[in-house]
Amino acid sequence: xxxxxxxxxxxxxxxxxxxxxxxxxxxxxxxxxxxxxxxxxxxxxxxxxxxxxxxxxxxxxxxxxxxxxxxxxxxxxxxxxxxxxxxxxxxxxxxxxxxxxxxxxxxxxxxxxxxxxxxxxxxxxxxxxxxxxxxxxxxxxxxxxxxxxxxxxxxxxxxxxxxxxxxxxxxxxxxxxxxxxxxxxxxxxxxxxxxxxxxxxxxxxxxxxxxxxxxxxxxxxxxx
Numbered sequence: 001x002x003x004x005x006x007x008x009x010x011x012x013x014x015x016x017x018x019x020x021x022x023x024x025x026x027x028x029x030x031x032x033x034x035x036x037x038x039x040x041x042x043x044x045x046x047x048x049x050x051x052x053x054x055x056x057x058x059x060x061x062x063x064x065x066x067x068x069x070x071x072x073x074x075x076x077x078x079x080x081x082x083x084x085x086x087x088x089x090x091x092x093x094x095x096x097x098x099x100x101x102x103x104x105x106x107x108x109x110x111x112x113x114x115x116x117x118x119x120x121x122x123x124x125x126x127x128x129x130x131x132x133x134x135x136x137x138x139x140x141x142x143x144x145x146x147x148x149x150x151x152x153x154x155x156x157x158x159x160x161x162x163x164x165x166x167x168x169x170x171x172x173x174x175x176x177x178x179x180x181x182x183x184x185x186x187x188x189x190x191x192x193x194x195x196x197x198x199x200x201x202x203x204x205x206x207x208x209x210x211x212x213x214x215x216x217x218x219x220x221x222x223x224x
Contacts, residue, residue: 010151012066012127017183018150018157019047019059020218024178025161027214028171031202037210042217048105049146057143058105060097067097069122070143071106077120077142080133086122088133094124119143154179174199178220190220197222 026040041048050056054073059066069083080086083106087098103117110116121142123132132139149157149164158179162172174196181190192215202208212222 010125010130012061012064012125015059015066015125015130015147015150016061016186017154018147018152019049019061020182020186021154021157021175021179022049022150022161023047023214023218024182024220025158025165025167025175027211027218027220028175028178028200029165029167030214031200031204031207031211033165034204034206034210037214040214043105046101046105049150051146055143055146056106057146058102060101062097062101063093064126065091065094065097065124066126067094067102067122067124068144068147069098069102069106069117069119070139070146071119072121072141072143075120075142083117083119083122086119086133087124090124090131098122098124168201170199171201182218182220187219191223192220193223 023040023042026036030037038050045062046058046060048056048058055070057068057070059068069086083103084095084098087095090098103119106117106119107115108118121132121134121139121144123130123134123139123144125131134142136144149160152160158172158175161167161175165171167175177196178190178192181188200211202211215221
């Protein structure tokens with residue numbers, strides 16, 4: 001298996017920005033749909049995305065690289081024996097990231113009670129390229145479909161998230177505002193004003209709690 005460069009348009013910065021946009025849309029709208037709280041989450045530099053029909057994945061953004069691994073429970077792979085085999089030909093730093101970070105979010109227990117990472121596709125990249133042992137069709141089949149909106153150009157993605165969540169115009173404007181601040185200063189703490197919090201518009205205690213948690217994972221906090 002020889003890894004191939006998939007897409008020169010998609011790189012670490014573009015993918016990171018798409019995942020941030022997805023997570024901010026989620027943080028705003030989970031206030032209205034707390035039952036969807038599992039769909040997007042951050043743990044440090046690890047972004048995880050899950051759907052309700054057997055798809056899950058994690059992307060780690062660290063240093064010069066990113067590493068993505070996905071599992072589609074509706075798709076069986078017999079051609080690649082272990083999770084680490086999906087990283088054949090990858091740089092040593094990518095392999096270390098996969099082992100120590102990304103794959104830790106995709107562990108499964110087998111019939112013997114042994115826990116190990118279980119994935120159906122993976123890719124890695126840097127600020128220039130994305131590489132995988134799979135082609136793009138196989139990546140999409142095996143879990144990459146979860147990134148449909150995260151790899152869109154930002155304006156198209158915003159419109160798609162608007163439709164997905166049935167966002168109001170005010171909520172879309174809030175999404176654009178927070179997104180702009182976050183991607184321009186990704187490591188800076190952001191405090192939402194009282195008027196911004198009011199735009200989220202929910203009275204559900206569970207929804208408010210989930211929204212606050214999702215924002216805090218991004219380093220975004222609700223002002224008093």
